[in-house]
Amino acid sequence: MNLRHLRTFVAIADAGGVARATERVHLSQPAVSRQILALEAELGVRLFDRVGRRIRLTSEGEDMLQRSRRLLAEAESLSERARVLTAGQTGLLRIGATPQVIEHLLTAFLPRYRRRFPGVEIHLLEDASGRLATYLDQGDVHLAQMPTSDGRFPSRPVYPIHLLAVVPRGHRLSRRRTLDVTELAEEPLLVLRRHWLARQWIEAAYRVAHVRPPILFESSAPQTLIALTGAEYGIAVVPSNVVIAQRSVRPVPLVLRGASLGAWTSLAWHPQRFLPPYAQKFVDEYVAFARRNNPGQAVIRHAPPLPRPSETAA
Numbered sequence: 279m280n281l282r283h284l285r286t287f288v289a290i291a292d293a294g295g296v297a298r299a300t301e302r303v304h305l306s307q308p309a310v311s312r313q314i315l316a317l318e319a320e321l322g323v324r325l326f327d328r329v330g331r332r333i334r335l336t337s338e339g340e341d342m343l344q345r346s347r348r349l350l351a352e353a354e355s356l357s358e359r360a361r362v363l364t365a366g367q368t369g370l371l372r373i374g375a376t377p378q379v380i381e382h383l384l385t386a387f388l389p390r391y392r393r394r395f396p397g398v399e400i401h402l403l404e405d406a407s408g409r410l411a412t413y414l415d416q417g418d419v420h421l422a423q424m425p426t427s428d429g430r431f432p433s434r435p436v437y438p439i440h441l442l443a444v445v446p447r448g449h450r451l452s453r454r455r456t457l458d459v460t461e462l463a464e465e466p467l468l469v470l471r472r473h474w475l476a477r478q479w480i481e482a483a484y485r486v487a488h489v490r491p492p493i494l495f496e497s498s499a500p501q502t503l504i505a506l507t508g509a510e511y512g513i514a515v516v517p518s519n520v521v522i523a524q525r526s527v528r529p530v531p532l533v534l535r536g537a538s539l540g541a542w543t544s545l546a547w548h549p550q551r552f553l554p555p556y557a558q559k560f561v562d563e564y565v566a567f568a569r570r571n572n573p574g575q576a577v578i579r580h581a582p583p584l585p586r587p588s589e590t591a592a
Contacts, residue, residue, distance in 0.1 A: 283313045284349060286303050287346055290310070291343050295333060296314075314326070324339070347416070350417070351551050356552075367397055367555065369398060369399070369556065371560060374414065374423070383564075387568070391564070405473075406475075407475045408473045408474060420547060422546050425543055426544040430549075431546040432590035433590055436542070436572075437542070437543060437572040440531050440578045441517065441518070441532045443530050445457075445513055445527065445530055446528075449513075451465075452530070456530060456580060457531070459534050460534075466494035467480075467493050470496065470497065470516065477496070479540060486534060487534060504520070504527060517574075518531070518540070520573075522577070531578055533582060538582045538584050542584060
């Protein structure tokens with residue numbers, strides 16, 4: 279079976295169409311179409327239904343997509359293992375993380391790691407926490423720092439992330455050690471967009487409390503929300519690993535019925551993909567470094583602890 283045809287098939291499914299997939303596989307649209315026709319003939323099933331200019335996966339195509347991902351992951355792991363055996367401690371390491379993790383942890387850790395492993399080229403991929411699992415599943419990154427709640431991937435817990443309310447210093451709630459989400463029911467909230475897990479946590483808490491969240495503004499940038507809080511525009515809701523330097527605001531951990539809101543963040547990898555020795559070293563050394571330098575540890579010291587997940591060996 280031609281692995282290039284499988285990669286093209288997966289690229290079309292991920293991109294949502296032939297035209298968009300051409301940029302990913304660096305082929306012309308006719309060449310992409312020929313590869314899919316050849317793959318369908320080889321497998322004996324129709325992978326896509328074609329409706330005008332649009333295509334969608336058939337039920338057989340959905341099944342083949344998951345199997346194709348696993349087969350390509352195994353092929354990539356085999357190639358990576360062979361390359362490591364011949365090249366030693368040299369290679370490529372792709373890491374996915376949120377902007378705040380890159381800014382406040384990876385920028386401090388990477389120089390010391392690169393001094394020990396000068397032959398390892400580091401590529402970073404930045405996105406919101408809710409999207410990182412997709413990159414890991416598709417093989418776009420070797421490692422991703424993301425919440426432990428996704429049980430598909432083995433991982434090492436790094437530190438807990440609590441949900442915070444960022445309150446103007448002069449606000450009536452600013453001196454509290456913790457705040458129940460129901461106490462913000464009448465306050466204008468400034469929240470992250472839905473691809474951030476912090477947004478999903480606050481909405482889930484309000485659903486449990488049977489309260490509609492009073493959302494005034496949403497953004498993809500936590501610092502924008504914090505700046506608006508400093509201008510007394512509303513109360514920002516952000517994760518605790520966001521660095522809050524403004525003196526005009528105060529972060530307060532959020533709870534619901536006495537329980538903290540949030541999750542542990544972990545460094546995760548794909549169970550079917552080979553992790554070279556230098557990637558395993560990265561996991562061990564970065565986890566130890568990040569636990570010591572968690573930017574939110576002072577803010578959450580009065581918050582009820584979040585359940586710690588179990589360790590997985592890299």
